Amino acid sequence: MSKAHAESYDAAAADRSKHAPSAHDASVKPFRVTFIIRRFDPEVDEEPHWVDYDVDMYATDRVLDALFKIKADQDGSLTFRRSCAHGICGSDAMRINGRNRLACKTLIKDLDIDKPVYVEAIKGLPLEKDLMVDLDPFFQAYRDVQPFLQANSEPPEGRERLQSIKDRAIYDDTTKCILCACCTTSCPVFWTDGQYFGPAAIVNAHRFIFDSRDDASQVRLDILNDKEGVWRCRTTFNCTDACPRGIQVTKAIAEVKQAIVRGHR
Numbered sequence: 001m002s003k004a005h006a007e008s009y010d011a012a013a014a015d016r017s018k019h020a021p022s023a024h025d026a027s028v029k030p031f032r033v034t035f036i037i038r039r040f041d042p043e044v045d046e047e048p049h050w051v052d053y054d055v056d057m058y059a060t061d062r063v064l065d066a067l068f069k070i071k072a073d074q075d076g077s078l079t080f081r082r083s084c085a086h087g088i089c090g091s092d093a094m095r096i097n098g099r100n101r102l103a104c105k106t107l108i109k110d111l112d113i114d115k116p117v118y119v120e121a122i123k124g125l126p127l128e129k130d131l132m133v134d135l136d137p138f139f140q141a142y143r144d145v146q147p148f149l150q151a152n153s154e155p156p157e158g159r160e161r162l163q164s165i166k167d168r169a170i171y172d173d174t175t176k177c178i179l180c181a182c183c184t185t186s187c188p189v190f191w192t193d194g195q196y197f198g199p200a201a202i203v204n205a206h207r208f209i210f211d212s213r214d215d216a217s218q219v220r221l222d223i224l225n226d227k228e229g230v231w232r233c234r235t236t237f238n239c240t241d242a243c244p245r246g247i248q249v250t251k252a253i254a255e256v257k258q259a260i261v262r263g264h265r
């Protein structure tokens with residue numbers, strides 16, 4: 001790091017600490033929270049088992065902070081995925097008190113800490129270690145719906161493909177997906193039939209099926225008209241409830257079903 005960069009980094013760090021949440025002021029005391037985490041090490045365990053950890057937390061901490069503290073201070077072998085820590089990358093989906101959530105978006109103050117907080121891996125995908133599952137089947141379903149723009153013609157010379165505000169609004173909701181898998185792994189159909197495409201793949205198909213610049217919507221509608229496609233959905237809304245981005249997942253699935261019945265988007 002250059003001297004100039006180091007100085008601006010130090011100044012930014014000092015500024016951040018000046019504006020740090022009051023919960024981390026010396027006058028604010030942490031309180032103890034018990035986390036019960038479902039652990040599994042394939043090298044030594046036959047079955048997963050629950051382990052308790054007491055952690056000092058502040059109300060403004062997130063469950064992800066608790067996992068960091070446990071890993072740093074109590075058991076360095078605790079395994080979980082995370083990247084951005086700010087609800088953008090979608091890597092830290094887990095079941096917290098029986099509900100799929102992002103650990104980095106789940107504040108301690110929003111949990112009932114009079115009781116232990118239960119944390120386990122998302123369901124329906126092969127468990128690899130502790131809170132980490134094998135996401136390959138999830139991403140394979142995503143790839144299978146061809147989630148990329150396919151246009152038969154070249155864009156007009158010297159400019160981008162234009163789209164009206166009204167046409168853009170049709171699929172705006174489904175552009176927000178961060179591929180966290182909270183929806184697919186809360187779906188009872190996916191739990192019982194791992195072949196089902198699952199809501200996340202359908203959401204990402206929707207994003208391109210209804211894009212007026214795309215010419216492959218019929219290909220995707222045919223893919224999702226398969227026996228493991230949209231017709232497996234039982235409209236139970238678990239996926240919509242689980243989505244940390246607030247996407248109307250079940251509505252998007254219904255719109256894809258309607259497009260299949262209509263025979264076009």
Ligand code: SF4
Pocket residue numbers: 186187188189190198199232233234235236237238239240249250253
């Ligand atoms: S609405 Fe459909 S996709 Fe969503 S959880 Fe229920 S069955 Fe699964």
Ligand code: SF4
Pocket residue numbers: 090176177178179180181182183184199200203242243244245246247249
């Ligand atoms: S639709 Fe929502 S819950 Fe499902 S993968 Fe995308 S962001 Fe996650």
Ligand code: FES
Pocket residue numbers: 081082083084085086087088089090091092102103104105
């Ligand atoms: S770590 Fe990126 S969404 Fe939580």
